[in-house]
Amino acid sequence: MAFKISDTITWVGKIDWELRTFHGEEYSTHKGSSYNSYLIKDEKTVLIDTVWQPFSKEFITNLKKKVNLNEIDYIIMNHSESDHSGALSDLMKEIPDTPIYCTKSGAKIIKGHYHKDWNFVEVKTGDTLDIGKNKLTFVEAKMLHWPDTMFTYLSGENILFSNDAFAQHYASESIYNDKVDQAELFQEAIKYYANILTPFSKFVVKKIEEVLSFNLPVKMICPSHGIIWRDNPLQIVNKYMEWAKDYNENQITIIYDTMWNDTRRMAEAIAEGIKSSNKDIIIKLFNSSKNDKNDIITEVFKSKMVLVGSSTINNGILSSTAAILEMIKGLDFKKKKGAAFGSYGWSGESVKIISEELNKAGFEVVNEGIKELWNPDEDGLNRCREFGRNILEKI
The missing domain is CATH 3.60.15.10 (Ribonuclease Z/Hydroxyacylglutathione hydrolase-like)
Structure with missing residues (x-):
């Protein structure tokens, strides 16, 4: 041809x-x-x-x-x-x-x-x-x-x-x-x-x-x-x-992986909190174990802020979360903000690990993140919603 x-x-x-x-x-x-x-x-x-x-x-x-x-x-x-x-x-x-x-x-x-x-x-x-x-x-x-x-x-x-x-x-x-x-x-x-x-x-x-x-x-x-x-x-x-030139749109991307849907429920509650305070901002949620990693990276590129969540497993984070954070670090994004969240049962290291990885990637980590024990009840989900509302102040 x-x-x-x-x-x-x-x-x-x-x-x-x-x-x-x-x-x-x-x-x-x-x-x-x-x-x-x-x-x-x-x-x-x-x-x-x-x-x-x-x-x-x-x-x-x-x-x-x-x-x-x-x-x-x-x-x-x-x-x-x-x-x-x-x-x-x-x-x-x-x-x-x-x-x-x-x-x-x-x-x-x-x-x-x-x-x-x-x-x-x-x-x-x-x-x-x-x-x-x-x-x-x-x-x-x-x-x-x-x-x-x-x-x-x-x-x-x-x-x-x-x-x-x-x-x-x-x-x-x-x-x-x-x-x-x-x-x-x-x-x-x-x-x-x-x-x-x-x-x-x-x-x-x-x-x-x-x-x-x-x-x-x-x-x-x-x-x-x-x-x-x-x-x-x-x-x-x-x-x-x-x-x-340090591109971003009016968007927050939420990336998570979850073992028993507890971190997923946190992600959705955080999104609800963000949307309740700013109906104009674009919010996109991605399960990093189910969505294409390059499509996720494209949305990270477009975002002002990226929130990353994972359950804690073996004193660490889930493998798809670790992989997407490694990709983010290698791409050397500029002038982006981030924060961590996650559920845990025993020790709860995931939020600290994610925050450290975002910092290594050059993101401005805006707070200490949020973690919830086991399956968050309504009070726990309300804390996540409040976390979402407060995160807007950091953009």
């Missing part, structure tokens, strides 16, 4: 309708994904990125239908992660001497993946490659989201090949942003940012400001996953700037 993007450029990637997890089991892909590769035919022929290794042979078979492989003058690897470089081994068996343009880190990482010393041409920001009517300009984009990442800009066509930036894990044969469901598109875009790019937000801001300072016209943004931004392409750039 291939799609003509312009007279010069053809999409030659792979739509992966069946993909349900990414980065091993770390990222859920409810809507599948795509591995976007682009073939440029000018006076010189250029291939930008490849696909994930399981689709390597299919990719090369389809690519041969569009071009004699020996006519490919240059390969551009904007990022060396396996979902982009996975077809290189098979491709380089066919055209072993073809130059591979990448950053210095990119060459090092590709060698680490495939243990081959191919014909690497290392580039840095501002380096160019004339290919005929058009010219390629390379822009290093370190930590968006790996050290080797770069953008490639095609002048003449005015297209930015942005690799993982501005992408989504979203399978669609309607390959343009104006042809797909907008709610689905932006949900997948914010989920992608929240779960993958949040730790690198300061780099996002710096790089976008740098690229915008070049005053380059942008007709399309072609990322490595999901759809191509052709209708008002800078709208996703503006969204990234918004998301990168």
Whole structure:
């Protein structure tokens, strides 16, 4: 399958309708994904990125239908992660001497993946490659989201090949942003940012400001996953700037796990208390053992405050609570507040442990939390409701 993007450029990637997890089991892909590769035919022929290794042979078979492989003058690897470089081994068996343009880190990482010393041409920001009517300009984009990442800009066509930036894990044969469901598109875009790019937000801001300072016209943004931004392409750039600056909405997210529904009842009572004092604030509740972890993280990203609850078990916390707290810590959220709650039977350490973990994650822990012994009675639930009402004062 291939799609003509312009007279010069053809999409030659792979739509992966069946993909349900990414980065091993770390990222859920409810809507599948795509591995976007682009073939440029000018006076010189250029291939930008490849696909994930399981689709390597299919990719090369389809690519041969569009071009004699020996006519490919240059390969551009904007990022060396396996979902982009996975077809290189098979491709380089066919055209072993073809130059591979990448950053210095990119060459090092590709060698680490495939243990081959191919014909690497290392580039840095501002380096160019004339290919005929058009010219390629390379822009290093370190930590968006790996050290080797770069953008490639095609002048003449005015297209930015942005690799993982501005992408989504979203399978669609309607390959343009104006042809797909907008709610689905932006949900997948914010989920992608929240779960993958949040730790690198300061780099996002710096790089976008740098690229915008070049005053380059942008007709399309072609990322490595999901759809191509052709209708008002800078709208996703503006969204990234918004998301990168300590983003939050008027929302409190309550995350809990529970053994016998006691902590669940606490969570619901706390939510009742919050809502009774502020009907405008959005409250979302998630059982971390039953809901998708990446969807939860997306809601954490959107929230001003996050309340985390767990029953106490074996002097600790339930495993799904520990896991979501570890994810939160790794994503390095900024300017968010938090508090802990939980039920217990014997020793009751869960609230203290959760508070400590939220503090390690950089959250402002607003109080000592609340814990209830065994199954909370109406007085206990009223204490939880009061806890919810009081928590609003801390936002």
